[in-house]
Amino acid sequence: MAIVTGAGRGIGREHALALAREGAQVVVNDLGGSLAGEGADATPAQSVVDEIVRAGGEAVANDDDVSDFGAAEHMIQQAIERFGRVDILVNNAGILRDRMLVNMTEDEWDAVIAVHLKGHFAPTRHAAAYWRERAKGGETLRARVINTSSPSGVFGNVGQANYGAAKAAIAGFTVIAAQELQRYGVTVNCIAPNARTRMTEETFGDLPPPEEGSFDPLDPANMAPLVVALSADDAQDLTGQCFFVWGGSINVLRPWDAGELLSAEGRWDADELLGQLKERFPEGAAPAGMVAMMGKAGGQSMRVG
Numbered sequence: 001m002a003i004v005t006g007a008g009r010g011i012g013r014e015h016a017l018a019l020a021r022e023g024a025q026v027v028v029n030d031l032g033g034s035l036a037g038e039g040a041d042a043t044p045a046q047s048v049v050d051e052i053v054r055a056g057g058e059a060v061a062n063d064d065d066v067s068d069f070g071a072a073e074h075m076i077q078q079a080i081e082r083f084g085r086v087d088i089l090v091n092n093a094g095i096l097r098d099r100m101l102v103n104m105t106e107d108e109w110d111a112v113i114a115v116h117l118k119g120h121f122a123p124t125r126h127a128a129a130y131w132r133e134r135a136k137g138g139e140t141l142r143a144r145v146i147n148t149s150s151p152s153g154v155f156g157n158v159g160q161a162n163y164g165a166a167k168a169a170i171a172g173f174t175v176i177a178a179q180e181l182q183r184y185g186v187t188v189n190c191i192a193p194n195a196r197t198r199m200t201e202e203t204f205g206d207l208p209p210p211e212e213g214s215f216d217p218l219d220p221a222n223m224a225p226l227v228v229a230l231s232a233d234d235a236q237d238l239t240g241q242c243f244f245v246w247g248g249s250i251n252v253l254r255p256w257d258a259g260e261l262l263s264a265e266g267r268w269d270a271d272e273l274l275g276q277l278k279e280r281f282p283e284g285a286a287p288a289g290m291v292a293m294m295g296k297a298g299g300q301s302m303r304v305g
């Protein structure tokens, strides 16, 4: 039994359809608002439910706001009441309010941090409490949380201080949740997807559409096999990882890692430290930028210019 948040459109919809094809009962969560997170509409979630049911699967719609702690609990409860259990939680819902840092408003910051970061914490928190109860009751669990980070978060993208900070935090949250929930049999991973959806129309809109019948690296359905694979019982020992996905390229990213060590016998003298830093980094040190890093992660399939 799987819950997919933000599954009324885009990448989440494909996750929900793929999990249903694998036989999972699905809660299709979606608030149905605009790209900026304004308004609400029950239609997107219901249409995905209808699609799953027409194909012979089992699904129910849910329109809870994932950034609301109580509503997220209601969503988990609805799944348990309807299907008797929860095995998989895919946190995917998201919005965008891009703006350069110097112009960003408090609302633009708060809304994006809320939907993404709190919108990952709240459902995970309630599902985790439920799984802990079951584990304490003596069950051996093979439960899954799959989070959604972004190249913007793990590599850093100009104009997305709010979104990228939330997505970097989701990658950090994934590592900590993986460590905490391992003892209950719950794995926690995250994906950094790339797909043509309403969220990326501006970014990817210029890319030439694939020739008829050829593979489209930006099809949102390309993300779903990873979610299905990580959800399998056999994936029990894969946890705390962040997967960059571009078409057929899946890069298991290295997390923050130990790097250049500068060591002194005692406390550093600031002038000496700066001298050593300049010596160690003769060209200086600065982020490579998201596009360069995406190329490095996706290899030859990278086409964003």
Ligand SMILES: NC(=O)c1ccc[n+]([C@@H]2O[C@H](COP(=O)([O-])OP(=O)(O)OC[C@H]3O[C@@H](n4cnc5c(N)ncnc54)[C@H](O)[C@@H]3O)[C@@H](O)[C@H]2O)c1
Pocket (backbone or CB within 6 Å): 005, 006, 007, 008, 009, 010, 011, 012, 029, 030, 031, 032, 033, 034, 035, 037, 044, 064, 065, 066, 067, 092, 093, 094, 095, 115, 119, 148, 149, 150, 151, 152, 192, 193, 194, 195, 196, 197, 198, 199, 200
């Ligand atoms: N498309 C990409 O290339 C790309 C790249 C990196 C990360 N992502 C991430 O992938 C996820 C899916 O994005 P998408 O591209 O499919 O966009 P999308 O806008 O098509 O889908 C997001 C869905 O989330 C829903 N949603 C928004 N706020 C919600 C809330 N508070 N509660 C419940 N549902 C809510 C929306 O109604 C929408 O249907 C997002 O987390 C996004 O940040 C996408």
